[in-house]
Amino acid sequence: MSESLVIIIGGTIAGSVLGVLAVAGLVASQTAVKQDQTHSSVIAYDES
Amino acid sequence: MRRLTSPTTVGGVVGLVAAVVILGPALLPGLQLNYDMVFVPELGFGERTLGVDGAVPRAVPNDLVVAALSTVLPGWLVQKLLLVAVFVAAGAGAGSLLPGRRAAVAGALVACWNPWVAERLAIGHWGYLLGYATLFWVIRTAGRARRGEGAAGPLGVVMALAGLSGSTGAVLAVITATAVLLAGSRWPRAWRSWGWAMVVSVLVAASWWFPYLRSEASSSADSAGVTAFAARADTPWGMLGSVLTGGGIWNQASWFAERQNLLISGVALVAVLVACAVAWGDARVRSRPEYLGAAVAGLVGLVAAVAAGLPGGRELVSFVVLQVPGGGLVRDGQKFAALWMVAVSLAAGLAASRLAAASARRHAGRWLSGGLAVACGLLAVVTLPGLAAGAGGRWGSVDLPVDVTFVAERLEEAEPGAVAVLPWTQYRRYDWNDDRVVLDPWQRLLERDVRVNDALPLKDAVVAGEDPRAAEVTRALAAPGDDVLAALRAAGVRHVLLQTDQPGPTLTELQLADAELRIRTEDLQWWDLGDEGLAPARTASRVDHAGLWLAAAGLLLAVAGAAAGAVRRR
Numbered sequence: 001m002s003e004s005l006v007i008i009i010g011g012t013i014a015g016s017v018l019g020v021l022a023v024a025g026l027v028a029s030q031t032a033v034k035q036d037q038t039h040s041s042v043i044a045y046d047e048s
Numbered sequence: 049m050r051r052l053t054s055p056t057t058v059g060g061v062v063g064l065v066a067a068v069v070i071l072g073p074a075l076l077p078g079l080q081l082n083y084d085m086v087f088v089p090e091l092g093f094g095e096r097t098l099g100v101d102g103a104v105p106r107a108v109p110n111d112l113v114v115a116a117l118s119t120v121l122p123g124w125l126v127q128k129l130l131l132v133a134v135f136v137a138a139g140a141g142a143g144s145l146l147p148g149r150r151a152a153v154a155g156a157l158v159a160c161w162n163p164w165v166a167e168r169l170a171i172g173h174w175g176y177l178l179g180y181a182t183l184f185w186v187i188r189t190a191g192r193a194r195r196g197e198g199a200a201g202p203l204g205v206v207m208a209l210a211g212l213s214g215s216t217g218a219v220l221a222v223i224t225a226t227a228v229l230l231a232g233s234r235w236p237r238a239w240r241s242w243g244w245a246m247v248v249s250v251l252v253a254a255s256w257w258f259p260y261l262r263s264e265a266s267s268s269a270d271s272a273g274v275t276a277f278a279a280r281a282d283t284p285w286g287m288l289g290s291v292l293t294g295g296g297i298w299n300q301a302s303w304f305a306e307r308q309n310l311l312i313s314g315v316a317l318v319a320v321l322v323a324c325a326v327a328w329g330d331a332r333v334r335s336r337p338e339y340l341g342a343a344v345a346g347l348v349g350l351v352a353a354v355a356a357g358l359p360g361g362r363e364l365v366s367f368v369v370l371q372v373p374g375g376g377l378v379r380d381g382q383k384f385a386a387l388w389m390v391a392v393s394l395a396a397g398l399a400a401s402r403l404a405a406a407s408a409r410r411h412a413g414r415w416l417s418g419g420l421a422v423a424c425g426l427l428a429v430v431t432l433p434g435l436a437a438g439a440g441g442r443w444g445s446v447d448l449p450v451d452v453t454f455v456a457e458r459l460e461e462a463e464p465g466a467v468a469v470l471p472w473t474q475y476r477r478y479d480w481n482d483d484r485v486v487l488d489p490w491q492r493l494l495e496r497d498v499r500v501n502d503a504l505p506l507k508d509a510v511v512a513g514e515d516p517r518a519a520e521v522t523r524a525l526a527a528p529g530d531d532v533l534a535a536l537r538a539a540g541v542r543h544v545l546l547q548t549d550q551p552g553p554t555l556t557e558l559q560l561a562d563a564e565l566r567i568r569t570e571d572l573q574w575w576d577l578g579d580e581g582l583a584p585a586r587t588a589s590r591v592d593h594a595g596l597w598l599a600a601a602g603l604l605l606a607v608a609g610a611a612a613g614a615v616r617r618r
Contacts, residue, residue, distance in 0.1 A: 014423045022430040028306035029434030042505045042552045043475040046299045
């Protein structure tokens with residue numbers, strides 16, 4: 001197998017994996033962390 | 049030219065790029081204020097900054113460093129420089145420990161872009177982050193000292209810098225230096241270097257341990273904090289899986305949503321385990337004290353981080369927090385995962401290096417082997433994309449409103465007496481700060497005695513505060529009806545600053561009827577309670593400052609040691 005073919009196949013596989021993960025990660029990062037919805041008259045340290 | 053392409057420089061450049069991408073809008077002119085990240089236009093050298101006000105010295109001596117830098121630079125610029133320094137120092141430090149540029153890129157990327165860094169940035173623990181960045185340099189200088197390639201002088205300087213980042217940085221550096229110098233076979237020079245590092249560390253750390261031991265607060269830790277601050281699962285992989293990937297901070301508000309995705313966090317976990325396994329297979333890990341020491345320190349950090357979740361661990365941590373002086377340092381155990389992430393960063397770099405070498409042996413070509421190595425580092429980025437651009441806009445830069453700086457200037461010049469800041473709670477959400485939760489900034493805006501409630505309100509509990517003078521105000525505010533103002537004066541409070549745009553327990557204008565309203569703006573009211581029955585102010589004694597003198601001696605010793613070593617080499 002020629003070197004250029006190895007580069008193309010290897011790069012495509014590695015790039016695809018990273019790309020899929022990046023897209024999945026970006027989509028997941030758009031959803032808020034699940035938090036208990038509580039109302040308090042005081043601002044809590046662990047509320048976002 | 050070789051220096052420009054050295055692994056250290058390459059790692060530093062990766063760190064700089066990571067800083068720009070991660071901090072994004074938070075690098076614009078203005079102050080980044082979120083959770084415990086509080087900077088002000090010009091931090092003064094008040095007793096709180098010096099750690100001699102009798103409260104628990106939480107931001108000592110790192111706030112003192114900020115105050116010193118603020119004498120020549122505006123506060124916002126000091127903040128940006130310190131935050132960028134975290135990434136550049138971590139990246140360059142990781143690069144300096146790794147064989148070759150490809151490994152440096154992968155290692156630096158993981159060192160700068162990981163859940164530990166992300167979550168500590170989100171909670172505003174900038175001092176911890178600076179301490180984390182120094183760990184790579186502790187490993188480097190300790191390794192050189194142990195092999196006899198360099199004197200212990202540079203190690204002393206790095207230990208001093210770690211100490212300046214605060215108590216957490218100092219403790220992490222001590223563990224790291226000990227592991228690198230003493231793990232495995234030992235030589236007399238390793239003990240000498242270790243002794244030097246400890247002397248410098250203990251002296252510089254006197255800036256916080258000395259006032260802490262003298263403080264009444266040192267015996268008032270709340271056991272509720274052990275439960276509240278224990279590491280938690282921020283991924284579907286449990287607490288251990290979360291901490292293994294560098295996450296697991298107790299504070300849910302500092303979590304990143306993508307880590308709750310089974311696939312994304314699963315890939316991150318597998319990547320960490322594979323990197324560690326591949327790196328462990330490298331003979332250099334057991335022969336080079338830097339790698340062996342990083343591995344030992346990393347395991348110690350991992351155990352400390354998850355200790356409160358192990359059988360009997362919570363009881364042990366509770367005992368340390370409540371019974372051992374200074375034991376409060378281990379309350380937020382997840383911070384010790386910093387040691388683990390340093391080891392993981394080096395493992396990622398070594399794994400990338402081995403991968404590149406293996407592909408090169410199969411004649412895969414420079415580009416493919418290099419690309420594979422970089423892809424190892426990029427895994428850290430694609431499994432935590434929400435960190436980019438100031439965590440997707442969670443962090444930004446703002447200017448303080450004019451009325452805040454105006455009132456601060458007037459209050460600073462006002463008659464003697466403490467300032468109580470109301471509502472009587474610790475955290476704020478200002479609309480001018482895009483409603484981000486932030487620690488009340490008034491203790492840093494003013495040099496004088498400012499009392500803020502240091503009880504920590506959580507969603508489901510309150511962790512008791514430790515500042516005896518804040519406790520006096522708590523009791524005064526609980527006094528019946530007309531007695532409140534007199535009780536506040538008896539606690540040494542003459543001025544009340546009311547933030548009318550903030551929720552929480554406060555005083556009504558009716559309760560303040562006997563006080564003089566000095567300034568009223570849209571969101572602020574400054575009330576003068578007068579001096580009748582005002583308790584005299586407590587001022588720090590010469591003995592209180594002894595810790596600072598010891599710290600200064602430690603810094604001088606570190607610099608003198610490095611200079612003497614440099615002269616000897618010539």
